[in-house]
Amino acid sequence: MEISYKWLQEYIELPESPEEVGKRLTGTGLEVEGIEKIETIPGGLEGVVIGEVLTCTKHPDADKLSLTTVDVGAEHPLPIVCGAPNVAAGQKVVVALVGATLHPTSGEPFQIKKAKIRGSASEGMICAEDEIGLGTSHAGIMVLNTDLPNGTPAARYFNLEADYQIAIGLTPNRIDAASHFGTARDLKAALNRPLRMPSVDSFFVQDTSLTLDVQVENVVACPRYTGLTISGLTVGESPDWLKQRLLSIGLNPINNVVDITNFVCHDLGQPLHAFDADKIAGGKVIVKTLPEGTSFVTLDGVERKLTATDLMICDAEKPMCIAGVFGGQNSGVTGQTTSIFLESAYFSPTSVRKTAQHHGLKTDASFRFERGTDPNMPVFALKRAALLIQQVAGGHISSEITDLYPDPIEPFRVPVRYRNIDRLIGIQIDHAEIHRILEALDIQTEDRTEDGFMAVVPAYRVDVTREADVVEEILRIYGLDNVPLSVNLSADSLSEFPKTDPNQWQSRVGQLMAANGFYEILALSLTRPTYHEAIRSTLPGPDVVLLNPLSEELSVMRQTLLFSALETLVYNINRRQKDLKLFEFGKAYHKAEQADGRHKYVEQMRLSLAMVGNQQAESWLQKGQPVAYHDLATAVQRVLSLFRVKQVDTQPADPALFQYGLTYLVNKKPLVSLGLVSPKLTKLVDLKQPAFYADFDWSALLKLATSKARYEEVPRFPEVRRDLSLVIDKAVTFEQINRVAHQTERKLLRSVNTFDVYEGDNLGAGKKAYSVSFTLQDPTQTLTDVAIEKTMQRLMASFERELGAVIRK
Template sequence: MKVTYNWLKEFVDFDLSPADLGHLLTMLGLEVEGMEQLGGGMDEVVVARVLEKNQHPNADKLSLCKVDNGKEILSVVCGAQNFKQGDTVALAQIGAVLPGDFKIKRSKIRGEESCGMLCSEKELNLADESAGIMILSSDLPLGTPFFEAMGLKDTIFEIGLTPNRADCLSVIGIAREIAAKLGKRVRYPSIVVPEYGQPVDSKVSVAIQDAVGCPRYAARFISGCKIAPSPAWLVNRLNAVGVRSINNVVDITNLVMIELGHPLHAFDYTQVAGGQIIVRRAGEGEKFRTLDGQERTLTATDLMICDRDRAVALAGIMGGENSEITETTTDILLESAFFDPPTIRRSSKRLGLHTESSHRFERGADLDMVPKALDRAASLMAQLAGGNVATGRVDNFPAPKALASITFRPERANAMLGLSLTAERMAELFRNLEFQVQPVSNGSFQVTIPSYRIDIEREIDLIEEICRLNGFDQVVATMPVAQVISDRPSLHQRLQRSVRDHFVAEGMHEIVSFSFIAADAADRINLNADDPRRNGIKLCNPLAAEQAVMRTTLLPGLLETASRNMSFRSLDLRLFEMRRVYHPVPDQEMPHEPVYCAGLISGTRDQESWCQQDVDVDFYDAKGIVENLFELLQIRGVRWSSEEPEPFYHPGKCCRIVVGNSTIGTIGEIHPEVLKRYEIEQSVYYFELNFEELVRLSGSRKAIVAPSRFPDSVRDLALLAPLDLPSAQLIDCVKSLKLQELEKVAIFDLYQGDRVPEGYKSIALRLRYRASERTMTDDEVQQVHQKVIVTLMGKLGVTVR
């Protein structure tokens, strides 16, 4: 927001220097990001009079002039032809530095001495273009610095506003802040509308079909206007705040927008069919050409201003090319309305069309400023464009809103701010802001918020206003009082650290991938159509197509990372990730977010060496990492089940990890089709564990049993078993006997081939027997061993080789 020092002084009396005013605004929360001196350092540009204008003896297009600067007569060569002898002009004397760091020096032009330059508006940075030098009023005193004589010496403030302070997107809003801080009163502009003739209702009608998008719409009819360039004071004022002058009518709407903060729009009345204004939503796919000459494709969410036959403006953003003010316009329909901020924000962002109007409406305009801004512009059009304002105004306001009222407790404000202000002082600060204050019981106030402060919603907002106006520098710095408590990590946190340390000890590297994955990730990893992991939460506004869905598994992130590393020829990978996944929960807004830990290994088992051959990692390397983790966490009773394999694993080379009746993870070789989709050309082994289940199962310690001091007896048992019989069932079957003498059972050999029937495999078990109180005899060992054989043959249908 740009505003000038002199413009602010028109609305509030203050004696601050520009630097002090900048500091005051910053301390009020309106940060001054820059200050520019208009006319500063240009006192060598003075008012002068042309005494003689003669043809240059050596150039047809140049004039040789004698110019009086009030002190001496100077010779100046000029190329402009729009002036005559006796005109008052702006003279840049020798030593003057013009915008663009252009320094005026004594020079000879075509053989004639020139001791200065006659200036145009463009050369003094007062306009983008100019047709010639400036012709000034003849009553200006000669020799007076030009900017001082014209009242143009000023300071421009560039103020960075936070989005919630829409009320300060105007000169009057900033003046109101200054007045509140200094205890002054704001001088609001006097609005007197000279009304003539027929009532406005006979010329204009307004129908609001969408009261949500447009709660209020007001209009006036002004006839007999003459479209012309704006007077110099208006052009200079707009130029100072960065607004280009167009014509007197459009400039008035821009002036009022900057002055009062409320955007307006002027229609050529003859282009508004029937004088009817209809506020409605656009049709899906409707086309509309805006003032910038661009054809826009609209949606049903866009709000439009229409006449009887067609759309004439994109509400709150930009007018239409079909109803703009032109040089032939004489009758004007002037609009002042309030539009719903979210509606304007969505349309502006979708269309990529950000204007001064949309900037204000999408932050929230002042609902009660609608008629005031309308009347202010109408009065100026009558004054500057010679218009006749019809009697009355149309003001369609279907559902007037009461002002917000908030209960305020002074003692709570003092407690939160560390101050000791009296209730009377706080009430005074509120009244300085034009808030209405009504004392109620218990020393509290009922504060009524004016319509322009849409950011004030709760008591804490009022407390902030007290702090702002009283001064942030008045808040005493104190050390916080805190109770020091020993914060011990929870079991969940301790185990997370232990698991990470375990994977690092296994030679793995942790990665951190995005929580978002591509929408087609479920297809790329072969998830079944009914798999709940396909129901990822979709992002409303993803940054990229590859990050459109919240992940339900860690696998895509690890495969993307592996693929990227392998593309750089880093082929020996041991990666892990320990992060949350996001599973939607029916009828609940928030998803279930369990922590999973997953690992991926690929490439050779050991580093390259001259003394060994390269051996690739396999399933058992991944299984060993997981088994060591279970040993670390003291998780017992783990079973490895090949039933219901995951679709992203290679068939027959994967299994589920089961404890009790719960599946706590999976492990296996990634399916070749999945690897192909990720452009991976070597085998990859992957495991994924539900960390929440690991926490639940961890710490199931076995009872400590003293080792027997008696010798053991080992028996080997070779069994012929069907191929589809999981070897784990043999171990489970033996352990189910709960034999006290059985110390250990393990598989030590697996064989298929010669002398083994087709469809069968040979599995060799090694069983260790030992008694705790005596040495077992061979007969005793054989009896127990025979019991194991009978049980295996009876329950599992195996035979002894």
């Protein structure tokens, strides 16, 4: 939400700077996310002053130039060469000093510099209105009628004081502050200053020549509806003050009538809507629902099918507006409008929320209505808007105010006990200060006793309905910074930080992946149900299905990060980015059945890696090297090394997901699966090239994390390598060889590696040969030939016994 600093000053005296105001707002819970300077004219006419032409003579070497001296309030007059035909001695003019940057109405900005023009010195520039961005005329210099002293900043003469746009991160529960008036109410309480409310005392009805019959058929969806008519107005461009107010908060002016409704919405927080009264058939305004499937064309030209619960503003023949959400194409204000029906209402938040969500419409009006506006504001806002419309568009009030409010919404009554205030805040606040704060927030206190009181909360504070809410109001105005730390504070009273910080480890892994050429992605948690159907056998449970999805393609929560990665690969490949290495931290979701037969929702944190294209880019030194399985395995190993995971068991990866690959297990539980993605799955996302993918169970990985570093002395005795050639069945994997080797020799064996694999007819059917190297080392002494030979004999015996291997010499 954007707030104008100058606009806010109309409600409350603010000698503080915008930055100081921002700090006070943040302290009250209205977090200020940024403050931006807003200038009516770019540059704010900095370096441009009022001057007086003292002398003016013709330039000796140019018929169309004049030599002038200009008093700009400095010690000496400035010599300025001027080409305007209307320059003359005695004039008050606008002068751009040397160093000033001008932003003309058309063209690029330029800076004023000392110059010599046809041999004559010029130390400034006498300006026309288009040269400083004030208009389009270039017929001559601006001649001012003013008594301001020479040297006065031109911005003061033109009343171009800068404004500041304050961006507030408004939380959903604080809709009461979604306006300048609402924000000022918080400052009123925090700064203990009075508010200056706009007066509507001059409002009066001139005649009743255009009285409409207003009916509300659905009082549940529309508890209060007010309106009036204004006749004889002229729709046109808004005055500068109104346009500047809207531009200061990022809104574009449309016309004077619509601009006033937008102004009042952001001024008081009450949305309004203006209908062209001549387009209201039968002189009736009816608030009702229409049959399911009724067609309605909104202001954006889109035809929409209404639901049976959509509240509509209708005339005697047709719908005119979706109540509280969006106007219709054929009932709005245009340049030909001469009379209007002005609506100001309180609509049910539930009704507006359902309608806005169903039609995918988010407007300033629906934003406020669906969170709960002030039911006591419509009439005041109606009067204020009517007076402003008369001011900018003329016309007269041509009907009495219609106010249909059969069941007034009462304030909330919340009992509060002082001991609970002290308990929740942690200190004892003086009772007089408590009541001052609450009354400054329009919360009345009744039935006061020594123990507590009854808080009467106005209906517009929809977030204050419990005792704890009232205490929160007291604390946010009193100030969190004013609550001292307990004198008994000790290390034991501080929250215990987790031994393993997930955020810290996530940051470390992210830095590792980025250092190895991976890019982080952040994908949607919503996905297509067809993806899950393709891998249903691998999923841990039923899908989490959205009750009201935006589309069929985004109707379930993802159970795997795989398809998010594949879709990202396709998106980039289609844009000629074919060599990709990606990673993502994200959640997967599913439902798990409980003992009582009901389902609970489960979230699992995952880490995924994806690689496609070339690992090594093509250059004059070498050809492009396509990504291979071992490139992905290396990246996975780097992650495991960061967590100091050394020993893992392996098993083939699930063939429903991978064409080939492995699953690493720790303590017989899967930790990460990696491999080449099955072509059936890449085809689902229209990925036409091989993709390698790894999926980590992040929670399981964190359980293996340790912040303790382990150090070992560098061995003083050399390693020894011995090689064996094993002829074994094709079904035997290297992992089995590795496991048998380490089980046989636990003391001296440091590593096992395969450096060649051979298959041929000379080995026999179903056989293959592994060339395997073994690294041996004793940290206490140099290995002897006898010790090495004994170790290798034990290893060969184990391979023959457990794997059926034939040792080739």
